[in-house]
Amino acid sequence: MTATFLSSPSRPKARLKNCRRLVVVFFITWLTACSDTPWNDPYPTAESDENILYASFSERPKHLDPARSYSSNEYAFIGQIYEPPLQYHYLKRPYELIPLTATEVPRAKFYDSADNPLPNDAGVEQIAYSIYDIHIRPGIRYQPHPAFATNSAGEPRYLNLNAAALDAIHTLADFSETASRELIAADYVYQIKRLAHPRIHSPILGIMSEYIVGLKAYAQTLDTAYGTLTKQLSDSDSSRPPYLDLTRYPLEGAEVVDRYTYRIKIRGKYPQLIYWLSMPFFSPMAAEVERFYAQPGMKEKNLTLDWYPVGTGAYMLTVNNPNRQMVLERNPNYRGEPYPSAGEKGDAAQGLLNDAGKTMPFIDKVVYSLEKENIPYWSKFLQGYYDVSGVSSDSFDQAISFNSQGDTTLTQEMATKGIELTTAVAASTYYMGFNMRDDVVGGNSERARKLRRAISIAVDYEEYISIFMNGRGIAAQGIIPPGIFGYRSGKQGINPYVYDWVNGKPKRKPIAVAQQLLAEAGYPGGVDSNTGKPLLIYYDTAASGPDSKAVLNWYSKQFEKLNIQLIIRGSDYNRFQEKMSKGTAQLFFWGWNADYPDPENFMFLLYGPNGKVEFRGENAANYQNNNFDQLFEQMKNMDSSPQRQQLINQMNGILHRDAPWLWGFHPKQFTLHHAWYKNAKANLMSHNTLQYKRIDPQLRKQKRTQWNQPVMWPLYLVIALLAVTIVPALYSYRRRERQTVQIDAVDHTKRSAS
Amino acid sequence: MIAYIIRRILYAIPILIGVNLITFMLFFMVNTPDDMARMNLGVKHVTAEAIEKWKHERGYDKPMLYNSQASGSAALTDTILFEKSVNLFAFDFGRSDSGRDISYDISQRMWPSLAIALPTLIVGLLVYITFAMLLAFFRATYIDYWGVVLCVVLMSISGMFYIIGGQYLIGKLLHLVPISGYDGGSDALKFLILPVIIGVIGGIGSSTRWYRTIFLEEIGKDYVRTARAKGLSEQQVLFKHVLKNAMIPILTGVVVSLPLLFMGSLIVESFFGIPGLGSYTIDAINSQDFAIVRAMVFLGSVLYIIGLILTDISYTLVDPRVSLA
Secondary structure, three states: OEEEOOOOOOOOOHHHHHHHHHHHHHHHHHHHOOOOOOOOOOOOHHHOOOOEEEEEEOOOOOOOOOOOOOOHHHHHHHHHHOOOOEEEOOOOOOOOEEEOOEOOOOOOEEEOOOOOEEOOOOOOOOOOEEEEEEEEOOOOEOOOEHHHOEOOOOOEOOOOOOOOOOOOOOOHHHOOOOEOOEOOHHHHHHHHHHOOOOOOOOOOHHHHHHHEOOHHHHHHHHHHHHHHHHHHHHHHOOOOOOOOOHHHOOEOOEEEEEOOEEEEEEEOOOOOHHHHOOOHHHOOOOHHHHHHHOOOOOHHHOOOOOOOOOOOOOEEEEEEEOOOEEEEEEOOOOOOEEOOOOOOOOOOOOOOOOOOOOEEOOOOEEEEEEOOOHHHHHHHHHOOOOOEEEOOHHHHHHHEEEOOOOOEEEOHHHHHHOOEEEEEEOOEEEEEEEOOOOOOOOOOOHHHHHHHHHHHHHOOHHHHHHHHOOOOEEEOOOOOOOOOOOOOOOHHHOOOOOEEEEOOEEEEOOHHHHHHHHHHOOOHHHEOOOOOOEOEEEEEEOOOOHHHHHHHHHHHHHHHOOOOEEEEEEOOHHHHHHHHHHOOOOEEEEEEEOOOOOOHHHHHHHOHHHEHHHHOOOEOOOOOOHHHHHHHHHHHOOOOOHHHHHHHHHHHHHHHHHOOEEEEEEEEEEEEEOOOEEOOOOOOOOOOHHHHOEEOHHHHHHHHHHHOOOOOHHHHHHHHHHHHHHHHHHHHHHHHHHOEEEOOHHHHHHHHHO | OHHHHHHHHHHHHHHHHHHHHHHHHHHHHHOOHHHHHHHHHOOOOOOHHHHHHHHHHHOOOOOOOOOOOOOOOHHHHOOHHHHHHHHHHHOOOOEOOOOOEHHHHHHHHHHHHHHHHHHHHHHHHHHHHHHHHHHHHOOOOHHHHHHHHHHHHHHHOOHHHHHHHHHHHHHHHOOOOOOOOOOOHHHHHHHHHHHHHHHHHHHHHHHHHHHHHHHHHHHOOHHHHHHHHOOOOHHHHHHHHHHHHHHHHHHHHHHHHOHHHHHOOHHHHHHHOOOOHHHHHHHHHHOOOHHHHHHHHHHHHHHHHHHHHHHHHHHHHHOOOOOOO
16 A cells, blocks of 8 residues: 655646746846946946045044034045135145135234334234234135025025924025125134134134134123023023124124235234134134024024035035035035146156146045945945045055065055055154153153153164054154154254164164163162162053054063063043043153144143143143243244254254153055046145045046956856755755655554454 | 733833933943043143033033932932933933934934845845755755754854955955945945845854744644644645744744834944944944933833834734733
8 A cells, every 4th residue: 555645746837937937037137237337336327437536434524613623534524615814835845825715825013012013023022912914815705505595685585584484494405595605804704703602612712812812802702692692592482502693792803904804913923823824713604604504493403504514615515414425516606726837846747737727626526435444445445436545554465565675665456456655744743751740750850861761762663663553654853743844854853862873864772771871860670779669650541442452562562671660551532631631640642733834833742831730731741841941932933944943953952851752753644546536645734635636537437347347157156056955955855745655565464463 | 902012111111211320320430521522522722611611511510310409309300310311201312412413313314224124134034934944844864964054153153254254255356236335215225235145144044043943843743743644745834834833933033123123233334334323323432422322222222122012912913822911
């Protein structure tokens, strides 16, 4: 007898079969489809040959208000939108200030306390105040914006909106009308007033209050007025912040002279003001724009000046979705500036003057995409989807190699792709500071100086740069980085307490010299000769995560050269700052990026009255030396000249001797760009560099297509492997389905008999 | 059932208060209002006055939990904890410390999160159940053996490896899809393929093993033997009987995760540049934005509770023996 154990499978219906065929045909068609646009192109196909620059950002800019913004990632945007009166020449080095919206670089006029004019070479002690008259060019216009729109009667169209009118408004594009107006001097004065606005928290209010006449009192006036307004409003209305009309509050230090001229009045002499005039803090702000955004309901819809900047620059922000993308588009009202026709030596040979005299900007649109992680960012740059890239540690070996002379060059892979490299030493100094208020490492005694010098020799920053920075930096000889007036290269510029000049190069002194100094300081062999206890030094750092372990171990080893025990006290950056404010650190690591290319912006970091603990200034080491302070006061107000250089040399001499810092290093910036990206020159001071750049979209499209052809065979292989796996499984399944049970006839008989 | 749901909602209130309190304490154990102010105001030229002003404007200059200067109920209400928490229970998330409307940002960013999470869940379920049933069908054969080995291998690999490896292989070497990025509408499709594939592959190991166990447990039960004895094919046994009965534990895992799909994935969104709620939360933690952190934790807790209630309700739908009294 035969019994069926499993039933047979049902036959597939014909219709289902047809459907399956259709799916297979569609799938194969999709897989083999040919297209000009690579499949992995993250941008819309229609944009593939447009004049668009593709860049990225890794975190959302916190502020886009020029009175508040102070970060390089924010300046990347607002630098293209807002136009301060001055700018840096794009090509010339050393950095040179030139007019942007101003007709010329303003020169100060000096006055004594009786308002009598003084000659240009008047002594600082005579000068009671300085006057800067800034003339701006007529005919400059703002980008289109609803704040400028007017009705038929010439009254502002959108400056008296009520809640009902705002119902249908969600973005600026929802306003049906936009308009523009001419830039006037009053806009610059308005912005200077905004620095004192109690809600804006401008980071430079403190500094500028020291110089701009009346600004400190003005801030108090605004604070009081704002408080009163807030109280009035909270009595009657919601909790929305009130609108403080700054045009009603005059400021002595900033006033309008005529439609195209404004005046800044400075206490004493402050030649560095012109550098500040190239920063977005001193950009123009139209009062009606601020009023527009201050209307009730605007903030609730996230329509704020901090989010939607309005300027006269070459570009305007048309998409601000920092969760995904930010887009700058050419400002249709931009006047157009000519590309510079002169630069520094070698610029012409590098093709940097090919566009001389042509009207800028060259690029129509810039798309910044959010890219948080390095790996996808780097991969997309290599695929041609980003035009320019930095070089992270992860990708350094793939991108950069060192030739036999030790110079950096591109790897073969990069060179084959036509990628080019630009490098520049940043106007930055990273240093290890001694707290001069500390009993062990601080103070002006010879003992303490010798201890600090010994440590300065022992900590080998050349090795640090080589190990941790892939050679991207130079060991600092002093506080001023290369490219800034006052920096001296060659034998004259070295720190004679730490380096010897050997074979045309600075060479760190042998460790024996450091050990000798340590012994003279009272710590022979790293042991305190008075107490017999080993010397312990506490190092405070904000770099305390697992990534920093190697660096911290390295520091410990440097101190071990002198038998000094380094105790590392890690904390987050906020707590680190707290420690610095209280002066409880002994040794710390910090850095400074220049605001402007002037030695004053570095030397002030060690100016006594700028001490962090006592005066809440930026002198984190709390260094105080009367000679240095006197020289600084002289130097800071001088124009760059041989006399100034002489003073700087003297100041450097004092600093080298006192060694309040270990003069760490100046980082080197490496930037890669593709062959289609033109006019690339590192300019670490300018903020409006985008308009100088040019791209060749056709070359980019061709390269992208060439580099990103889909590779299909692994996919076919996977399908084949799946098929190979499935066929035996199917066979096995069918076999099991058809399997039958054989019942033994003899057994059956036996069972029947029993 | 309505009484049951109301009871569960009432239970949720003390849970949410507790979650809010723990979030508050954990956050302020790590960060102080001064830290938050410094983080917002930047590094250069920040004065003590600016810090004080920033704190005052946002109410962070008040006592944390108890205001000894105030009298009566104000001692508890005039504090950071109360002022930052009470509106949450009305689902008024307020503004972030940087001034943005949190509810608006959540409403914008939940869709990209959902765009990844939903297809990953659906495709994943289909794949995992299919694989698990395949292994169950071929139980005790070499296919089952090597399938389980493969599952163990897959679940032993870090999720980060799948992401980086997937981006490298599919995006960088094969050039089949963009490595990262996002776009709205139908253009989002090409950006979603890779994270969804990676999400599904990343879950194959653990989910297939779990579902296989569930299926095998069901297959060993009497009703399956009865089904076979009455002559049903193995296909019919698996799909009509085993799958249906195995749905209860599967639903437990799936339904509870449904509301949380909105919350997004921290790592996937970060690596793929997806502007979802996962990256929103991680950004808020990095920028010490307490307003967003508390809102997201609160929202996550509410959604989790909703998920649990939905799971209980779904039991009644798939298993007639269960009733919510």
